[in-house]
Amino acid sequence: MKFPDERNYTDVNALLADLRRWLPIVVAGLVVLIVAAGTLTIVYTVQPEERAVVKRFGAVIKTTDPGLHFKLPFGIDHVQRVATERVLKEEFGFRTAAAGEPTRYAERSFPDESLMLSGDLNIIDVEWVVQYRIGDPIKFLYNMREPTRTLRDISESVMRRVVGNHLGSEILTTARVKIANLARDEIQSAMELYETGIHIITVELQNVVPPRAVQPAFNEVNESRQERERMINEATKQANEAIPRAEGEAKRIIAEAQGYAAERTNQALGEAARFRSILTEYEAAPEVTRRRMYLETLSDVLPQIGSVLVLQEGQSSPLPLLHLRDGQMPREVAP
Missing domain, CATH: 3.30.479.30 (Band 7 domain)
Known part of the structure; x- marks a missing residue:
């Protein structure tokens, strides 16, 4: 079989007959192409990190989310995808x-x-x-x-x-x-x-x-500033250690002074109370109280005197007169 363009037609009727025979096949092929093109252009997909802007005859009509969507074919609707979720x-x-490699x-x-x-x-x-x-x-x-x-x-x-x-x-x-x-x-x-x-x-x-031209000078200045900060930090550290120590010492001295004052005050109050009690006893029995006080004083003072030696002329060795320490009562030895 030969196509119409491969023959020399002298009869118009024969040419029309060949055209009528091929016309349905051509029309069917065009229809198949149109249907295939429409099928391919009616569906579009939007990726998860994208959103699509749909235009119809150049005017924006809507935006679509990720997924499978449909639009009018043959360029009536045009889709532009934009990565809205990508940083x-x-x-x-x-x-x-x-890009896509280790940072360089x-x-x-x-x-x-x-x-x-x-x-x-x-x-x-x-x-x-x-x-x-x-x-x-x-x-x-x-x-x-x-x-x-x-x-x-x-x-x-x-x-x-x-x-x-x-x-x-x-x-x-x-x-x-x-x-x-x-x-x-x-x-x-x-x-x-x-x-x-x-x-x-x-x-x-x-x-x-x-800038690179002044980096050496800047490094020197930066080192000086760091040294200054270091010295300030050390001074602050010493101050933080010395001040609490001095405050603690001051509080200790104040507490000792307050304790000493309380002790002396209580001692004075006790002595005054003792004197008043002795005075009361003295007023009741003056002679007895005077003698008792005298004897108590002797018993307190004489043991602290030690040995009393009396030297006589012509004697070569001292003569013991009082052996007060020997006369003291021996202390009880703890078992």
Whole structure:
């Protein structure tokens, strides 16, 4: 069998007959192609980390969640997928060399992005990362022509302003977290103002150092500051040890003085009470009381005198007169 274009037709009727024979086959093939194309273009799939924006004749009609969905075929409905659950990032002052591998940074530097002027007019090399995700896919796709470029411009502007409001020593030491939080809040406010559909997750300062030309001098200054902090800490430690020790010693001395005062006071009160009791007895029996007091005094004083020796002229050895200690009662020996 030969196709119509392979014959030389001299009869119009024969040509029409061949066309009528092939026309159903061509029409059936076109119908099959149209049905296959419609079947392929009527179904679309949205991945778990994505959301899809559906447009009909260029106008947005809806957004769809992850899963299998249907749309009008033949280009009537057009689908744009946006990774709304994926955390994206923009790097400033450095670049990651390769994705999907262990973290490795490119050797090339970007001084136009990282070099900034601090509040005390010092040049600081600041590298940072902005992590974000797409919160509203419609705003991200259609409210602004280049939302990612806008994010980079706003991030760089905000970071330069925040760094310019702080001293260089603060930026290099204690104010890094504060600067990152301020930058994150201001960048998010700008994204909401411009309705870019971008949600800022975090801003992290990667590397904050002085420029290479002044790093040796900065290291010396930093070492001096660390030495100063060390000496201050040691002095504070000694003060914290000495002050409580002195306070404890003072309290001990005060407590001893108070105890001594109480002892002397109680002793004086006891002596006064004893004197009043003796006075009462003396008033009742003066002679007996006087004699008893005399004898008690002798019994207390004489044992402390020791031996009394009387030397007589012409005698070569002393003559014992009183052996008071020998006359004392022997002490009882404990069993």
